Amino acid sequence: MHYDCLIVGSGHGGAQAATSLRQHGFQGTIGVLSEDRDAPYERPPLSKDYLLGGKTFDRILIRPADFWASRNIDLLLGNKVIKVDASNMQVLCANGATVSYGHLVWAAGGRPRRISCPGHDLQGIHAVRTRSDVDRLVEDLARAERVVVVGGGYIGLEAAAALTKLGKTVTIVEALNRVLARVAAEPLSRFYEREHRDHGVEIRLETSVESFIGSDGRLTGVMLQDGAILPADIAIVGIGIVPCVEPLIAAGAAGNDGVDVDEFCRTSLPHVFAIGDCARVRSAHGLRIESVQNAHDQATAFAKTLCGELTPYRATPWFWSNQYDLRLQTVGLSAGFDGTLVRGDPNTRSFSIVYLREGAVIALDCINCVRDYVEGRLLVERGARIGAHILADSSIRLKSLVA
Numbered sequence: 133m134h135y136d137c138l139i140v141g142s143g144h145g146g147a148q149a150a151t152s153l154r155q156h157g158f159q160g161t162i163g164v165l166s167e168d169r170d171a172p173y174e175r176p177p178l179s180k181d182y183l184l185g186g187k188t189f190d191r192i193l194i195r196p197a198d199f200w201a202s203r204n205i206d207l208l209l210g211n212k213v214i215k216v217d218a219s220n221m222q223v224l225c226a227n228g229a230t231v232s233y234g235h236l237v238w239a240a241g242g243r244p245r246r247i248s249c250p251g252h253d254l255q256g257i258h259a260v261r262t263r264s265d266v267d268r269l270v271e272d273l274a275r276a277e278r279v280v281v282v283g284g285g286y287i288g289l290e291a292a293a294a295l296t297k298l299g300k301t302v303t304i305v306e307a308l309n310r311v312l313a314r315v316a317a318e319p320l321s322r323f324y325e326r327e328h329r330d331h332g333v334e335i336r337l338e339t340s341v342e343s344f345i346g347s348d349g350r351l352t353g354v355m356l357q358d359g360a361i362l363p364a365d366i367a368i369v370g371i372g373i374v375p376c377v378e379p380l381i382a383a384g385a386a387g388n389d390g391v392d393v394d395e396f397c398r399t400s401l402p403h404v405f406a407i408g409d410c411a412r413v414r415s416a417h418g419l420r421i422e423s424v425q426n427a428h429d430q431a432t433a434f435a436k437t438l439c440g441e442l443t444p445y446r447a448t449p450w451f452w453s454n455q456y457d458l459r460l461q462t463v464g465l466s467a468g469f470d471g472t473l474v475r476g477d478p479n480t481r482s483f484s485i486v487y488l489r490e491g492a493v494i495a496l497d498c499i500n501c502v503r504d505y506v507e508g509r510l511l512v513e514r515g516a517r518i519g520a521h522i523l524a525d526s527s528i529r530l531k532s533l534v535a
């Protein structure tokens with residue numbers, strides 16, 4: 133088997149790479165080879181509407197079922213690449229098949245980080261990464277009352293909000309001293325902690341899982357490092373992902389916690405690109421970003437470049453999270469901030485947090501505040517320097533500060 137462009141991974145990045153190639157006039161053969169058995173689908177609803185039953189699988193498909201064939205894109209599903217042979221430009225699959233390529237796009241995302249403590253393999257312990265993860269979880273939820281969510285990041289918090297809506301008793305266990313500690317400033321963490329507690333969620337900070345306890349192979353509780361035992365019918369582990377890059381790294385690609393790419397998404401291997409959650413753009417911000425926007429925009433930049441329109445990846449990052457009736461929208465990257473200010477009153481449940489570095493605006497987190505999100509984007513893109521008292525005054529529209 134040979135494809136002029138072989139894409140590994142059928143998530144947001146892989147699906148968009150194939151689509152963009154056709155949109156930009158790529159005439160060669162395209163194959164999307166993926167471990168996932170389902171046609172490309174959106175992941176964000178997995179911890180939101182799909183988990184709640186508000187959306188069926190059909191409604192989270194990235195494209196209608198007949199789209200791929202109509203664009204001459206072959207979906208090769210349910211197969212995993214286990215080896216990349218960069219000198220012979222081919223990959224080896226777990227089923228023994230070999231597929232050669234003209235260009236290879238690695239869009240393999242990440243797999244959930246696991247906890248390797250005693251009891252980690254008991255039934256009732258779930259991850260939330262794929263459609264089948266959530267289908268299994270939903271099935272299990274029917275007989276569950278008490279749920280422990282391990283990890284106070286966005287996925288853990290979204291799952292906690294959804295399960296609370298479903299009437300479950302939820303406890304969040306977070307190792308650090310606040311939720312969202314790795315991605316947001318303290319005011320946002322404290323706001324979400326209050327919200328979750330107001331909805332009946334218990335939050336245990338600065339402790340982690342010592343072991344999972346079970347009976348007859350099934351989870352019955354979670355023992356914490358401080359000795360406390362939380363009775364649990366189900367545990368959801370949301371402690372981040374491990375980028376799926378082993379075959380590429382073994383083939384000689386530069387990388388560490390992801391694969392390194394330049395601003396054109398090129399890895400250090402010839403004719404091999406990487407995009408999405410598994411790619412670290414050294415030249416742009418030196419970070420591996422896990423968001424739909426990042427996967428989508430890298431895929432588009434890659435496709436344009438391959439079609440002859442050299443396009444560096446320089447998009448402004450954005451992200452969202454839905455919990456209860458709260459919509460968080462983030463623009464920019466807050467990593468490395470040295471100051472924050474709050475616009476508006478968190479008690480109104482509509483406010484924004486502005487992140488600053490050396491006096492310049494680098495990011496905004498906007499809660500139920502679309503106006504700040506839309507108008508603040510330009511401030512982020514320009515690295516605007518504006519007096520803190522002006523920025524913090526929510527009666528002053530951000531768009532009036534752009535000039």
Ligand SMILES: Cc1cc2nc3c(=O)[nH]c(=O)nc-3n(C[C@H](O)[C@H](O)[C@H](O)COP(=O)(O)OP(=O)(O)OC[C@H]3O[C@@H](n4cnc5c(N)ncnc54)[C@H](O)[C@@H]3O)c2cc1C
Binds near residue numbers: 260261421
């Ligand atoms: C529950 C959940 C909620 C989220 N919510 C949001 C949100 O609200 N907003 C937001 O911006 N982002 C959100 N994200 C993150 C977002 O979904 C990811 O950033 C995005 O899916 C990354 O796309 P990707 O193509 O890089 O990787 P993925 O979508 O993970 O796709 C990777 C694909 O590669 C396949 N694969 C892996 N290894 C191999 C291999 N060796 N061989 C073949 N195939 C392989 C996988 O099966 C998969 O199909 C959420 C993620 C999850 C899990």
